[in-house]
Amino acid sequence: MTKQEAADRVRELTEILTRLAHEYYDLDAPTVEDYEYDTLMRELRQLESDFPELLEPDSPSQRVQGTASGKFEKVTHAVQMASLQDVFSFEQVDAFLQRVQETVTHPTFTVEPKIDGLSVSLEYENGILTRGSTRGDGFIGENVTANLKTIRSIPLKLKNAPPVLEVRGEVYMPRASFERLSAQQEAAGEELFKNPRNAAAGSLRQKNAAVTAQRRLDIFVFNLQRIEGETLLAHSETIDRLNALGFPTIPYTKCSADINEIRAAIEKIGAQRGDLPFDIDGVVVKVDSLEQRNQLGATAKYPKWAVAYKFPPEEKVTKLRSIEIQVGRTGVLTPVAVFDPISLAGTSVSRAVLHNQQFITEKDIRVGDMIRVRKAGDIIPEVLASESHAPDSLPYQIPDRCPVCGAPAEKDGEEAAVRCFNPACPAQIFRTIVHFASKGAMNIDGLGPAIVQQLLDQKFIQSPADLYTLTKEQLLSLEGFKEKSAENLLRAIEASKSQPLDRVIAALG
Numbered sequence: 099m100t101k102q103e104a105a106d107r108v109r110e111l112t113e114i115l116t117r118l119a120h121e122y123y124d125l126d127a128p129t130v131e132d133y134e135y136d137t138l139m140r141e142l143r144q145l146e147s148d149f150p151e152l153l154e155p156d157s158p159s160q161r162v163q164g165t166a167s168g169k170f171e172k173v174t175h176a177v178q179m180a181s182l183q184d185v186f187s188f189e190q191v192d193a194f195l196q197r198v199q200e201t202v203t204h205p206t207f208t209v210e211p212k213i214d215g216l217s218v219s220l221e222y223e224n225g226i227l228t229r230g231s232t233r234g235d236g237f238i239g240e241n242v243t244a245n246l247k248t249i250r251s252i253p254l255k256l257k258n259a260p261p262v263l264e265v266r267g268e269v270y271m272p273r274a275s276f277e278r279l280s281a282q283q284e285a286a287g288e289e290l291f292k293n294p295r296n297a298a299a300g301s302l303r304q305k306n307a308a309v310t311a312q313r314r315l316d317i318f319v320f321n322l323q324r325i326e327g328e329t330l331l332a333h334s335e336t337i338d339r340l341n342a343l344g345f346p347t348i349p350y351t352k353c354s355a356d357i358n359e360i361r362a363a364i365e366k367i368g369a370q371r372g373d374l375p376f377d378i379d380g381v382v383v384k385v386d387s388l389e390q391r392n393q394l395g396a397t398a399k400y401p402k403w404a405v406a407y408k409f410p411p412e413e414k415v416t417k418l419r420s421i422e423i424q425v426g427r428t429g430v431l432t433p434v435a436v437f438d439p440i441s442l443a444g445t446s447v448s449r450a451v452l453h454n455q456q457f458i459t460e461k462d463i464r465v466g467d468m469i470r471v472r473k474a475g476d477i478i479p480e481v482l483a484s485e486s487h488a489p490d491s492l493p494y495q496i497p498d499r500c501p502v503c504g505a506p507a508e509k510d511g512e513e514a515a516v517r518c519f520n521p522a523c524p525a526q527i528f529r530t531i532v533h534f535a536s537k538g539a540m541n542i543d544g545l546g547p548a549i550v551q552q553l554l555d556q557k558f559i560q561s562p563a564d565l566y567t568l569t570k571e572q573l574l575s576l577e578g579f580k581e582k583s584a585e586n587l588l589r590a591i592e593a594s595k596s597q598p599l600d601r602v603i604a605a606l607g
């Protein structure tokens with residue numbers, strides 16, 4: 099790669115990663131899977147290390163991601179809440195063990211599951227919880243004390259506590275809570291959170307603590323940030339002490355510097371992964387001795403005494419039962435694989451997007467095939483390959499008619515996609531209105547897909563503009579609407595009139 103090519107790619111990656119980070123951290127609405135984000139970030143870091151002159155001080159690789167949102171009071175952390183360096187193979191874990199041993203002698207390590215949640219700090223004075231905050235960018239977070247106090251496993255008062263104590267924990271949403279919340283949101287026609295972590299983040303940053311309380315979050319405390327009046331020598335000792343004080347603490351295994359021992363501990367956690375009642379996205383390996391941690395120090399970005407091993411995506415083979423066609427808001431026909439349910443990374447999966455005809459043809463995916471499915475980053479499942487065809491199967495062809503309105507579906511110029519060009523296609527009108535009302539567009543609270551469908555079925559609306567002439571009587575005639583909910587929705591529709599122009603353009607785009 100020439101320097102010019104590298105410079106172009108660095109600029110491109112910087113743009114993409116900045117946008118993705120904003121969606122992920124500030125909007126709680128990621129548009130790509132974690133694994134994809136990590137891959138792009140790794141590519142950027144590699145280029146910056148190959149061509150150091152291309153490294154800009156404001157590169158996305160140079161910041162601990164996430165900024166305070168302005169909704170809550172800011173908190174400057176007394177002790178930085180650093181992020182850990184990610185590694186993706188046992189070779190990289192071994193390299194870390196070697197690096198540590200170049201600086202300190204006979205280190206011991208702890209191996210802990212990495213909870214997939216949101217990092218917070220809890221501060222206690224004379225045993226009373228005085229403040230709780232999010233990590234933010236690692237230096238400045240948000241004061242979410244009232245919301246954290248709704249988490250029942252967080253002690254509000256400690257017995258025999260030191261005068262000053264600050265701990266760090268990971269707030270998460272147990273899978274059962276996430277499933278219950280998703281069911282409620284679906285019934286209410288609200289937009290669903292993409293995964294338990296985003297749900298935890300969204301729930302913790304609620305203005306109304308009563309909402310947070312309903313979300314049934316939980317926490318694991320995994321680090322002592324600071325303590326006065328006591329001297330503790332090892333991380334494992336601090337965790338035991340915090341546990342004795344009443345905190346739910348992270349389980350850990352102590353290991354020597356032998357890679358085989360550490361690998362076994364990592365694999366043991368990996369094997370339990372699907373059975374845990376919460377999501378983990380990796381395993382953290384840390385030097386146990388606090389004195390040795392000080393000796394090791396940190397780079398500009400990460401402590402040198404720990405790494406986070408990230409699990410690779412999980413893959414399984416299953417039978418492809420059918421291919422459904424979804425019609426999008428711009429009329430694009432998207433094929434979706436429907437297969438026998440398989441359990442991947444702890445969740446049941448039975449559908450995956452097949453993108454377009456080219457994707458299907460290249461992999462020669464046919465109905466009845468045994469297909470290999472991967473769930474990357476524990477988020478979006480994807481079909482990797484066809485393993486075998488059923489006898490007498492035929493290559494799959496996307497239908498040449500829109501399955502919803504029956505209009506001819508055609509290729510749009512050079513695009514890979516096939517579209518329904520009928521402007522009156524009900525599927526397109528439906529998706530246009532759902533998009534119009536969504537969070538990123540006009541943000542009409544309470545107007546989700548289920549309600550849009552009812553309004554269309556009743557012929558109360560045919561375009562986004564019709565939303566503004568809806569009456570309370572019309573809403574009350576719909577299933578599930580009462581006086582209060584009808585008034586709330588009308589108010590939300592009215593409020594959307596004051597959205598700034600760029601939102602309106604996005605909504606109609």
Ligand SMILES: [Zn+2]
Nearest residue numbers: 500503518523
């Ligand atoms: Zn159509």
